[in-house]
Amino acid sequence: xxxxxEQMVRxxxxxxxxxxxxxxxxxxxxxxxxxxxxxxxxxxHSENGLLGMGPFPTDEEVDPLLINAGKQTVTAxxxxxxxxxxxxxxxxxxxxxxxxxxxxxxxxxxxxLANWTVPGKLITGMGGAMDLAAGARRLVVxxxxxxxxxxxxxxxxxTLPPTARQCVSRVITELGVFDPAxxxxxxxxxxxxxxxxxxxxxxxxAVVFAFSPAPTNSAG
Amino acid sequence: MNxxxxxxxxxxxxxxxxxxxxxSGGFGLCGIAEDCITEIAxxxxxxxxxxxxNCGNQGQGLAVLLKQKQVSRVICSYVGGNxxxxxxxxxxxxxxxxxxxxxxxxxxxxxxxxxxxxxTPTGAGTVVAEGKETRVIDGRPHVFETALRADxxxxxxxxxxxxxxxxxxxxxRNFSPLMATAATVTIVEADRLxxxxxxxxxxxxxxxxxxxxxxxxxxxxxxxxxxxxxTVAK
Numbered sequence: 001x002x003x004x005x006e007q008m009v010r011x012x013x014x015x016x017x018x019x020x021x022x023x024x025x026x027x028x029x030x031x032x033x034x035x036x037x038x039x040x041x042x043x044x045h046s047e048n049g050l051l052g053m054g055p056f057p058t059d060e061e062v063d064p065l066l067i068n069a070g071k072q073t074v075t076a077x078x079x080x081x082x083x084x085x086x087x088x089x090x091x092x093x094x095x096x097x098x099x100x101x102x103x104x105x106x107x108x109x110x111x112x113l114a115n116w117t118v119p120g121k122l123i124t125g126m127g128g129a130m131d132l133a134a135g136a137r138r139l140v141v142x143x144x145x146x147x148x149x150x151x152x153x154x155x156x157x158x159t160l161p162p163t164a165r166q167c168v169s170r171v172i173t174e175l176g177v178f179d180p181a182x183x184x185x186x187x188x189x190x191x192x193x194x195x196x197x198x199x200x201x202x203x204x205x206a207v208v209f210a211f212s213p214a215p216t217n218s219a220g
Numbered sequence: 221m222n223x224x225x226x227x228x229x230x231x232x233x234x235x236x237x238x239x240x241x242x243x244s245g246g247f248g249l250c251g252i253a254e255d256c257i258t259e260i261a262x263x264x265x266x267x268x269x270x271x272x273x274n275c276g277n278q279g280q281g282l283a284v285l286l287k288q289k290q291v292s293r294v295i296c297s298y299v300g301g302n303x304x305x306x307x308x309x310x311x312x313x314x315x316x317x318x319x320x321x322x323x324x325x326x327x328x329x330x331x332x333x334x335x336x337x338x339x340t341p342t343g344a345g346t347v348v349a350e351g352k353e354t355r356v357i358d359g360r361p362h363v364f365e366t367a368l369r370a371d372x373x374x375x376x377x378x379x380x381x382x383x384x385x386x387x388x389x390x391x392x393r394n395f396s397p398l399m400a401t402a403a404t405v406t407i408v409e410a411d412r413l414x415x416x417x418x419x420x421x422x423x424x425x426x427x428x429x430x431x432x433x434x435x436x437x438x439x440x441x442x443x444x445x446x447x448x449x450x451t452v453a454k
Contacts, residue, residue: 046391047321047322048247048250048391048394049247049391049393049394050390050391055450056449056450057449057450058449058450058451058452059449062444062449063390064250064442064443065250065251065389065390065391065392065442066390066391067248067250067391067444067445069247071247071248071249071250071277071301071445071446072445072446072447072448073444073447073448073449074448076390082390082391082393083393084325084393084394084395084396084397084398084425085247085273085321085322085324085325085394085395085398086325086326086328086329086398088325089321089322089325089326092322093322093340093341093342112345123299123300123306123309123310124298124299124300125296125297125298125318126297126298126318126320126321126348127297127298127300127320127321128297128320128322129320130320130322130323130342130343130346130348131320131321131322131323131342134341134342134343134344135322135341135342161346161347162345162346163346164342164343164344164345165344165345165346165361
């Protein structure tokens with residue numbers, strides 16, 4: 001069985017190390033926040049100007065002027081800070097954000113990422129995606145293995161317009177965990193009972209199977 | 221010099237012109253200068269260049285100016301959730317210049333700080349770099365981005381004193397203090413207007429030197445785009 005969305009999100013949460021400053025992208029990556037151990041001491045960054053983002057507010061706590069980058073109402077934890085957008089992106093570009101977990105449309109074996117547009121289909125703009133992809137110290141992409149039209153989202157070279165070049169450290173899909181390794185993906189983990197043959201068949205690039213133990217949150 | 225105007229009608233009376241450029245603070249609808257936008261919609265200047273992260277959302281905020289065909293060009297980072305902009309972009313009615321959000325913020329900061337431009341790694345090797353000077357710095361490709369300035373900035377603050385010193389609330393700050401530095405005329409509409417001395421100098425987010433005009437707007441709609449809440453087990 002391939003991983004469920006919740007299993008993928010839990011697996012992504014395991015990428016976060018104690019004490020890190022982390023930015024979670026819009027969509028599935030946002031849900032990673034629900035699976036962080038309380039003692040992990042992680043600080044969440046929201047690029048609209050909040051460091052120390054907390055969970056959604058209770059009804060009584062809702063503040064229309066306290067939102068995340070997805071424009072959802074959130075809270076600020078004790079120790080949080082708010083700031084302007086130039087300061088916020090200085091944190092990102094300046095290498096102060098340890099980890100970004102973003103959604104993806106395509107990842108290439110050399111670590112190139114496409115996640116902001118599909119020509120002729122999707123017009124949203126890149127928002128903060130290019131800054132995060134180029135600036136975060138480590139970038140993990142959380143995405144489905146196969147697109148809706150049936151093509152692999154892990155490819156030899158991008159077919160979609162890039163967000164940033166050679167920026168992805170790791171891709172987590174429903175089939176497993178994949179590290180871009182130049183001319184191939186290194187599959188470091190497979191979902192239970194997913195075979196090497198299935199992974200190879202569903203991946204649009206060469207895959208080398210090199211398993212390592214799953215990381216734990218106590219590392220780092 | 222008195223900076224305080226009785227209302228946005230008075231504050232904007234002699235500054236609105238066809239073809240002008242306007243910076244508008246806010247992230248989506250969060251922290252927008254609601255009354256200034258309403259007045260620009262009422263007065264109806266056309267062929268506007270709007271510099272704003274989103275140019276409104278969900279038919280509200282600056283999207284009202286789009287609906288009224290007052291906008292010819294938008295410089296922004298994100299058009300998702302803004303069907304009016306997406307539609308006019310596709311039809312060619314509005315020119316859209318998309319920027320990475322951090323590049324957008326820094327271009328405005330540069331405009332206000334007297335910097336002509338800067339090299340950034342963001343956008344290297346992408347469509348953003350097309351036609352721009354590039355340079356390898358410390359082994360990484362960088363893209364040259366130019367500064368942005370505007371004729372007018374419309375900003376909303378939580379509290380402002382009569383000298384224009386302003387303080388923002390939570391994530392409503394976003395692009396606003398940057399834009400205030402990069403426009404010929406900056407108008408602040410604030411929930412609270414106080415005498416000088418009422419804001420501690422250490423608490424000022426935007427020094428009054430950057431603010432030309434002030435309007436007290438005590439009530440704002442503060443539209444929430446996605447009201448997400450949690451329930452607490454009793």
